[in-house]
Amino acid sequence: MKYYFGFFFLISTCFFFACQSTRSEPPILDRQQYTFTGANRCDTTRNTGVNVEVSYFLLKADTKGAQKINDSLQTLAAGSVVSWLDSATVAINPDTHKDLTKAANLFAADYESVRKDMGHLGGCWELKTTADTVHAGPKTLTVKFDTYAYTGGAHPNSNLSFYTFDLDSGRMLTLADMVTDTTSLLGVVEKAFRKQQELSPHTNLEEQGYFLRDGHFFLPANVGLSMEGLVFYYNPYEIAAYAVGPIQVTVPYAQLTGILRSDWL
Numbered sequence: 001m002k003y004y005f006g007f008f009f010l011i012s013t014c015f016f017f018a019c020q021s022t023r024s025e026p027p028i029l030d031r032q033q034y035t036f037t038g039a040n041r042c043d044t045t046r047n048t049g050v051n052v053e054v055s056y057f058l059l060k061a062d063t064k065g066a067q068k069i070n071d072s073l074q075t076l077a078a079g080s081v082v083s084w085l086d087s088a089t090v091a092i093n094p095d096t097h098k099d100l101t102k103a104a105n106l107f108a109a110d111y112e113s114v115r116k117d118m119g120h121l122g123g124c125w126e127l128k129t130t131a132d133t134v135h136a137g138p139k140t141l142t143v144k145f146d147t148y149a150y151t152g153g154a155h156p157n158s159n160l161s162f163y164t165f166d167l168d169s170g171r172m173l174t175l176a177d178m179v180t181d182t183t184s185l186l187g188v189v190e191k192a193f194r195k196q197q198e199l200s201p202h203t204n205l206e207e208q209g210y211f212l213r214d215g216h217f218f219l220p221a222n223v224g225l226s227m228e229g230l231v232f233y234y235n236p237y238e239i240a241a242y243a244v245g246p247i248q249v250t251v252p253y254a255q256l257t258g259i260l261r262s263d264w265l
Helices: 002-022 064-082 087-091 094-098 100-118 182-196
Strands: 029-035 050-059 125-136 140-150 157-166 222-225 229-234 247-252
Touching: 029 100, 050 064, 050 100, 064 094, 064 100, 064 125, 064 140, 064 157, 087 094, 087 100, 094 100, 100 125, 125 222, 140 222, 157 229, 182 247
Parallel strands: 050 125, 157 222
Antiparallel strands: 029 050, 125 140, 140 157, 222 229, 229 247
């Protein structure tokens, strides 16, 4: 009998530690803040110069997956500035893709170049990026980078991007990684889109002013996991005019049975 209880105790102990080892806590985040402090920073008195602020985070973990995600987050943080630079400038300064300070300095240099060419600019150029988590599960992390930029013109511009990572490998997941059937997904999202925009299934979207690709509905560039479901985010100009603003559609997981891979839930 004592051998039986010893065996039972051993099995129970192994089961307990197996559960402990597979239980995953939400990742601990370390907030990073960058503010441009160069000589060309915005002077509110003269209303000239640039203002660049980037708030993002890194994972406080020593795993290979976390290190790879942190490399990606740093690149994305710098990229939120680089994307507003002249492509020729970026081509001869490739290190700006991972260096926020260099990217901000080039942003300021672009401002000075345009100001000299035009003789005068009516105000400071401004770029602000904030990164936050959308979903932190045991297997995945979805992050959004929200960027506001004003570089002259009639109005500022904004852009929001979603990125989903496999916490174990650190790999950035694509939509194809997360779903099994994009064709079926397209129909589900269009139905949710029409319902949110209060349009009937038979309403012609182009006649309503929406921008379609070859006359067909399409999935946005930005898709991410959230607590409520799969999020589909259309930035201004992506499917509708700037005045309409961004459009976000969330499809509950219950409606994605057989479409969304269970690996990432």
